[in-house]
Amino acid sequence: xxxxxxxxxxxxxxxxxxxxxxxxxxxxxxxxxxxxxxxxxxxxxxxxxxxxxxxxxxxxxxxxxxxxxxxxxxxxxxxxxxxxxxxxxxxxxxxxxxxxxxxxxxxxxxxxxxxxxxxxxxxxxxxxxxxxxxxxxxxxxxxxxxxxxxxxxxxxxxxxxxxxxxxxxxxxxxxxxxxxxxxxxxxxxxxxxxxxxxxxxxxxxxxxxxxxxxxxxxxxxxxxxxxxxxxxxxxxxxxxxxxxxxxxxxxxxxxxxxxxxxxxxxxxxxxxxxxxxxxxxxxxxxxxxxxxxxxxxxxxxxxxxxxxxxxx
Amino acid sequence: xxxxxxxxxxxxxxxxxxxxxxxxxxxxxxxxxxxxxxxxxxxxxxxxxxxxxxxxxxxxxxxxxxxxxxxxxxxxxxxxxxxxxxxxxxxxxxxxxxxxxxxxxxxxxxxxxxxxxxxxxxxxxxxxxxxxxxxxxxxxxxxxxxxxxxxxxxxxxxxxxxxxxxxxxxxxxxxxxxxxxxxxxxxxxxxxxxxxxxxxxxxxxxxxxxxxxxxxxxxxxxxxxxxxxxxxxxxxxxxxxxxxxxxxxxxxxxxxxxxxxxxxxxxxxxxxxxxxxxxxxxxxxxxxxxxxxxxxxxxxxxxxxxxxxxxx
Numbered sequence: 001x002x003x004x005x006x007x008x009x010x011x012x013x014x015x016x017x018x019x020x021x022x023x024x025x026x027x028x029x030x031x032x033x034x035x036x037x038x039x040x041x042x043x044x045x046x047x048x049x050x051x052x053x054x055x056x057x058x059x060x061x062x063x064x065x066x067x068x069x070x071x072x073x074x075x076x077x078x079x080x081x082x083x084x085x086x087x088x089x090x091x092x093x094x095x096x097x098x099x100x101x102x103x104x105x106x107x108x109x110x111x112x113x114x115x116x117x118x119x120x121x122x123x124x125x126x127x128x129x130x131x132x133x134x135x136x137x138x139x140x141x142x143x144x145x146x147x148x149x150x151x152x153x154x155x156x157x158x159x160x161x162x163x164x165x166x167x168x169x170x171x172x173x174x175x176x177x178x179x180x181x182x183x184x185x186x187x188x189x190x191x192x193x194x195x196x197x198x199x200x201x202x203x204x205x206x207x208x209x210x211x212x213x214x215x216x217x218x219x220x221x222x223x224x225x226x227x228x229x230x231x232x233x234x235x236x237x238x239x240x241x242x243x244x245x246x247x248x249x250x251x252x253x254x255x256x257x258x259x260x261x262x263x264x265x266x267x268x269x270x271x272x273x274x275x276x277x278x279x280x281x282x283x284x285x286x287x288x289x290x291x292x293x294x295x296x297x298x299x300x301x302x303x304x305x306x307x308x309x310x311x312x
Numbered sequence: 313x314x315x316x317x318x319x320x321x322x323x324x325x326x327x328x329x330x331x332x333x334x335x336x337x338x339x340x341x342x343x344x345x346x347x348x349x350x351x352x353x354x355x356x357x358x359x360x361x362x363x364x365x366x367x368x369x370x371x372x373x374x375x376x377x378x379x380x381x382x383x384x385x386x387x388x389x390x391x392x393x394x395x396x397x398x399x400x401x402x403x404x405x406x407x408x409x410x411x412x413x414x415x416x417x418x419x420x421x422x423x424x425x426x427x428x429x430x431x432x433x434x435x436x437x438x439x440x441x442x443x444x445x446x447x448x449x450x451x452x453x454x455x456x457x458x459x460x461x462x463x464x465x466x467x468x469x470x471x472x473x474x475x476x477x478x479x480x481x482x483x484x485x486x487x488x489x490x491x492x493x494x495x496x497x498x499x500x501x502x503x504x505x506x507x508x509x510x511x512x513x514x515x516x517x518x519x520x521x522x523x524x525x526x527x528x529x530x531x532x533x534x535x536x537x538x539x540x541x542x543x544x545x546x547x548x549x550x551x552x553x554x555x556x557x558x559x560x561x562x563x564x565x566x567x568x569x570x571x572x573x574x575x576x577x578x579x580x581x582x583x584x585x586x587x588x589x590x591x592x593x594x595x596x597x598x599x600x601x602x603x604x605x606x607x608x609x610x611x612x613x614x615x616x617x618x619x620x621x622x623x624x
Contacts, residue, residue, distance in 0.1 A: 144551065164551065199543060199547060203547040203548050204551075206538075206556075207534070207548055207551050207553045207556050208553050208556065210534065211530060211560070213595055214559060214592075215526075216611055216614040216615075217588060217591035217592045217595055217614070218522065218523060219615065219617055219618040220594075220610065220617060221522065221591045222518050222519070222523075223614060223617020223618065223621065224591075224617075226518075231511060232515055232518075235507060235512075235515040236621050238476075238505070239476065240621075241456060241520050243524065244621065246558050247560075247562060248523070248559075248618050250555045251614050251615055251618050252619070253615075255608050255612040259607045260604075263599065263602060263604060270596065273599070275537070276529055277589060277596070279528075279529035279532040279533045280525065280588060280592065282529075283528065287581055287585070288582055290575060292571055295571045296567050296571040298528070298532065299528055299563075299567035302532040303528075303563055305531055305538060306534075307564070309538050309556065310556060310557045
């Protein structure tokens, strides 16, 4: 019974045999609003796990929606977000975070009384409040998964395997709905972790959003050197160092998605960026002064600090 | 004949079968001064390739030298850099860049007339000049290899496989010696690329040194959040995001090595750090102003710039 939803799905990216599966009958139809890497991966994984019977999708880009069909992510393309959500047992909101409030307002009138609505956004405080204004059966979620790639072609059923999914219930979230959301994420391989939305935004600001600021700024600075052309640019392009590649990897991420995250988490970001700027300024001053002792102490402290917040 | 040098080497890390090999009789003894990850890897690779008959090593740390012996990197530990270099056919200077001038002065009196002396330092202009003052048969080299790990335990014979090695001859370098150095690097798997030392320092400043500034600064900034303790620190440590891990990976590198690189390449670093600081400031201003259009344009341009300087 648990495998029923996966049969004949037409996906090319089946879940690995070791992934957990949904137990019991599938919940019903899954609506995925925004069929990029994350939304698409939820669809592939949920169907492969047998958690849902079929997938209906919508994207504001007709081309993205077409590609999601070709990739076997959606069984049916809806003409609007509202039509996608109509009658769905599970609705996944997977569009940039600043769009979520309006999206919730649009779909609210057609939601099933027993629907589970979740999002996958990288910021939670404002977004959860905005969606809750319109949708009672909503659980704010943030799977810590995804790469710098974007779009349905980057979606895979195994994307969430072993990854944390932050779940941010509020005082208004029905407890049984939180449990259902966590069961859903577990069935597609993620490890749910409950966290207050405000704490989420503060911690992710440091652990994810600030690294993106640093990576985009570094890419821009090196890009300015490259733009000067000549032998420097030619040599720069010839080298392809792993240090530049790895430290700017996440600067290949979606500009629209990160524009929204930075703006939505502005209150946390500004003091974090000030800390980053101060650290860059401190390093610059030590180098300019030729202060080897201070420089070494700074680098040693930074290395030790990294060892505490980055696993193994 | 070409395999003679590799026989009975006692190394635990033999070169992969696909690595190139030295053709012709081995050059003679290899002296490795500084038996960290890079120096140790040159030793393992050169012996595995049959380029040298045996390896004598020296480190200012007796413990490092002992571990290099245990790891099979050196056949014999010398009591000083000078004694290591005495009679060697190839001498590799693999200590922090600011030590190279004094090291060259120390070993110059005992060098063989036909010795090949190379270094592996990450900055070239000042170091090449400093060594050339004392050693005529010197070729400045910088293999673009190595990881954030340090020490002899991080050395492997395959470290240079397929990696570029920048070779920086000057007007004083004997042409046959440049050719010999390039043959040596090719035999241990690297791809030699000639470059003027000044251009090297400018380009590596952007491609490697500036990424290290960004990574250390980011690690320091996130470390400051972590140091505040409480639930934020606990959650930060629990998350272990890949974005933070990858963008600060190189901040796990050796503080002493990077202290020297930053100071030695100060003239190139300061304007580069100013560009990085300006980019961070630009992002901050756009976020503070809620200027989504400028923010998106900045992120899009940074992503495009990265695509030009980082291979596929």
